[in-house]
Amino acid sequence: MISILIVGNGNVATHLHKAFLKADNVVVNKISSRNLVEIPKADITIIAVSDDAIAEVSSKIKNSFVVHTSGSFALTDLKNTNNKGVFYMLQTFSKDKKVNFSQIPFCLEAENKNDYKLLETVAKSIGKKIYNINSNQRKALHVAAVFVNNFTNHLYTIGNDICEENKVPFEILQPLIEETALKIKKLSPEKAQTGPAIRNDEQTIEKHLLLLNKTQQEIYKILTKSIQNGN
Missing domain, CATH: 1.10.1040.20 (ProC-like, C-terminal domain)
Structure with missing residues (x-):
């Protein structure tokens, strides 16, 4: 099982959490970005916060692989000291509107092949449309x-x-x-x-x-x- 930690309480975090709870090959936990005193370990930590908070939140996370969900921020905008990546879903999210993740494009980026494969596996657990997209794209x-x-x-x-x-x-x-x-x-x-x-x-x-x-x-x-x- 792949362990996932979602940091955030907004629209993206809420929908991702619900989707991963139904996935077979992952176990998911979610915490608020305001509650970073004790951060659970995870194979992938997904920061789903506002763009302006990405740097500050990521700097407090020591987990091995940290990704953000922003479309406009680069991979290098993450300030954690370990491996970095991006798990961007190109869709509009509202808390009260259900989304069909099988129709949502997942735009993935990682610093190495193994991390990318891990992101790809996680994305395929809830979606079907996977794209390797760099920060400029x-x-x-x-x-x-x-x-x-x-x-x-x-x-x-x-x-x-x-x-x-x-x-x-x-x-x-x-x-x-x-x-x-x-x-x-x-x-x-x-x-x-x-x-x-x-x-x-x-x-x-x-x-x-x-x-x-x-x-x-x-x-x-x-x-x-x-x-x-x-x-």
Whole structure:
């Protein structure tokens, strides 16, 4: 059995703990990052805390192999004295929303082959999509994820605000949102692009701008220009 210690109480730590409890070949323990007086020994210690706390928390852990779950921090940002690695899952996590780990990409990194194989075994105990990704590649993935997830969700918020202001149910847009996400499984995002910007439909664009507040207009103009310029 592979022993795992999870440090943290946030969304990632909570979901990982629940998933590992159901795995056959691992035994898992979880502690708070605020309770580092007596740290249990483990084959892998997974630090699932906020990015700003990674250095401080890792510096207090003497276990043989310590990894973090951050997309934007490098392997070298860990400050433990023993072996280091990264166990990054490219997904959005909320405590009250179940996740299917079999569909989540695991982006792994380690300092040596044996540690990487250990990470791979642990990842396969709860997931299926395993990728060997270095720190620079992971940073790029994290930025890309911000665009396709965080920024996109903010655009949903703007869309919802516009609907509420005009007394239109936001749910009318949900089939469109789902179809857009499904479409890019078969087409590249560039080929899937539709709308007034890609058609250079200036009259429609001007009509849209009249409906928006100043901040919304700025976002609309930036995105329209980016679509029309092909970047």
